[in-house]
């Protein structure tokens with residue numbers, strides 16, 4: 001959407017907000033629909049009218065394009081002339097959606113409005129720098145302000161262990177963040193831990209199909225979860241506020257920057273747990289730190305200090321815990337002011353070369369883990385933890 005013509009329109013036409021504005025979307029409201037998803041869509045169209053804060057021109061263009069695609073299908077209008085700046089920006093936005101199916105456009109529109117409603121609502125009501133738990137999530141706090149969507153793991157009493165609900169909520173929050181109007185996304189933890197990794201009680205809820213079915217379902221969930229990090233389109237930054245264990249460490253290799261408090265530690269005790277690496281770490285860690293150091297972490301379970309993790313390239317920079325929040329947020333706010341499309345495209349250029357490989361590694365790691373979870377070594381480790389014979 002970094003359309004120079006649109007930028008020019010913004011400067012030369014002070015009334016642009018009316019031109020690409022809610023009424024444009026409302027204009028087409030009289031088409032009623034029969035299907036449930038169409039009802040959601042209509043609700044979303046109505047919700048747009050109720051937004052208290054202007055979502056900005058880029059978001060409005062996205063809404064316009066998705067609306068047109070959802071109601072009329074691919075753009076078949078003649079391209080407006082080069083001097084018809086506003087209509088050309090709208091045409092461009094619609095035309096970029098190509099042959100996106102109407103149903104997908106409808107769904108994307110609904111998702112965008114939903115992320116918009118929560119982010120605009122939170123940014124308008126929350127004091128700067130203050131978190132407010134979004135009612136949409138049980139295990140996370142998600143806020144959006146100053147161009148930054150912040151996803152906070154919020155099970156501090158369980159050291160932010162990732163239970164099944166949290167896996168799903170993180171995926172949902174990432175999908176919403178990928179479409180909202182923020183420039184960058186931050187993941188952090190509430191309390192003294194960043195995250196203690198997979199919630200080991202996830203393994204205790206056995207379905208009627210038995211442990212094999214459990215292992216299969218877990219592998220499917222894990223693959224989808226890691227896939228969201230591989231495909232996340234905006235700069236994704238981890239603020240590692242404290243110790244990190246297991247999968248919360250391995251997926252750091254898929255982040256674009258990792259800032260750590262000097263209280264943080266990085267621990268992947270897979271062998272201790274009878275498991276094997278995930279989160280694409282069997283590939284990313286080798287690239288980041290070389291095979292010898294990666295093996296120490298992933299095979300022998302060596303726990304790294306923040307300083308060591310930084311020296312090995314897993315962490316971008318370490319800050320004293322006392323100034324961690326202040327220093328990192330100052331930096332993130334400056335990043336968020338950079339042109340968002342340029343950041344997104346630069347990330348795309350960097351990531352695209354690796355994407356296919358990363359998805360293949362993810363699939364392989366999940367398939368190996370599916371077997372590992374059925375092993376005696378793994379089952380014993382989980383039982384030991386649950387009966388408190390082991391604290392890593």
Ligand SMILES: CCCCC/C=C/CC(=O)SCCNC(=O)CCNC(=O)[C@H](O)C(C)(C)COP(=O)(O)OP(=O)(O)OC[C@H]1O[C@@H](n2cnc3c(N)ncnc32)[C@H](O)[C@@H]1OP(=O)(O)O
Nearest residue numbers: 157158159161196197198199200201218222246247391392
């Ligand atoms: C869909 C499936 C995908 C699977 C993907 C696979 C991923 C692999 C991994 O992530 S492997 C890593 C798994 N994590 C662990 O093995 C860590 C286990 N936890 C600990 O060793 C310790 O809790 C600790 C070192 C993190 C913290 O120890 P401390 O003594 O400071 O605190 P407590 O042990 O008393 O913990 C407080 C309460 O939190 C519960 N808890 C902490 N971590 C986990 C966890 N990972 N799973 C489940 N529960 C956890 C702990 O049980 C305490 O609860 P309680 O107060 O109710 O007793």
